[in-house]
Amino acid sequence: MRGLRSGYAGGVVLGGVDLDLDEGGTVALLGRNGVGKTTLISTVMGLVRPYGGSVLLDGRELAGARVDVIARAGVGVVPQGRRVFAPLTVDEHLTIASRSPARGPWTRTRVLDLLPRLGERLGHRGDQLSGGEQQMLAIARALLGNPRLLLLDEPSDGLAPAIVSQVGEVIREVSAQGMSVVLVEQNLGLALSVAESVxxxxxxxIVHRSAAAxxxxxxxDLRRLLGVD
Ligand SMILES: Nc1ncnc2c1ncn2[C@@H]1O[C@H](COP(=O)(O)OP(=O)(O)OP(=O)(O)O)[C@@H](O)[C@H]1O
Ligand SMILES: [Mg+2]
Structure with a gap:
């Protein structure tokens, strides 16, 4: 991303974001409530129209493209709040997500191997799942699109610590398989344990960039950068 600017109804939220990510890398995007993290994700996905700037994926310009074009170019999202469909079963979610599969390693079988809990819940509706199960389903849905770049927006939000560490394991595994990951997080422990850079x-x-370690x-320093102190 270079000089990426966007906002809502003419108001500016992103004032020129520069952010690089190496192929296969994982960056944690940290920041307090309301700084524009979700707006950044939505702008990269094409849900919010940029005012200016650039989003390059393998040298291909995506800024201003339609959301379906961006998804097909290889960008997947696990949205804030999960956005699981209440009346649809796990099985139906997975079927819809598999409908126009991009070439890649993440098949339904592979995804259920990674997230076995979902396999035990195939007949359950979205609104019958626990928060952790909904989060796993949101991750499964994104993986089935075989993105090259996965954007996760606060996947730990509202989850018990044991489930947060499971989500961390899943992100580490996905990253180890070569996917590039942008992880938006307020949970610093999770962010710093999963991402190589921050x-x-x-x-x-973006006011700071460094190795996570x-x-x-x-x-x-981290608290000062975030503006918590
Ligand atoms: N759909 C929208 N219409 C108008 N303003 C919005 C909209 N979504 C977000 N905003 C505003 O944009 C700013 C950035 O919000 P954003 O959701 O990107 O922050 P965030 O960093 O993701 O916060 P959080 O950590 O609480 O999720 C805020 O001032 C917010 O009120
Ligand atoms: Mg947000």
């Missing part, structure tokens, strides 16, 4: 956002711009050893 970007900190404040008021719609570097910030993990300096919690005071």
């Amino acid at each position: 970007a900190v956002m404040r008021k719609g711009v 570097e910030l993990a050893s300096r919690p005071g």
Whole structure:
């Protein structure tokens, strides 16, 4: 992303975001409530129209493209709040997500191997799932699109610590299989344990970029960067 600017109804939220990610890399995007993390994800996905700037995936310009074009170009999302469909079963979610499969390793079988709990819940409706199961379903749905770049927006939100570490395991596994990952998180423990690098956002711009290990050893600096102190 280069100089990416966007917002709502003419108002500016992203004031020019520069962010790079190597193929297969995982970056944690940190920042307080309301700084523009979800707006960044939505802009990359094509759900919010950029005012300017660039989003390049393998040299291909995606800024301003339609959401379906961006999805087919290889960008997948696990949205904030999961957005699981209440009346549809797990099985139906997976069937819909598999309908126009991109070539890639993530088949239904493979996804159910990674997330065995979903296999035990195939007949359950979205609104009959626990928060953790809904999160796993949102991840499964995104993986079935075989994205090259996966954007996860606060996947740990509202989950018990044991489930948060399971979500962390899943993201690590997906990343180890070669997918590039942007992980938006407020849970610093999860973010720093999963990501190799960290970007900190404040008021719609990236104010810090470093290796995750570097910030993990300096919690005071991290709090200052986030603007918590
Ligand atoms: N659909 C929308 N219409 C108008 N303004 C919006 C919309 N969505 C978000 N905003 C505003 O844009 C700013 C950034 O919001 P955004 O949701 O991107 O923040 P965030 O960093 O994801 O916060 P959180 O950590 O709470 O999820 C906020 O001021 C918010 O009120
Ligand atoms: Mg958000």
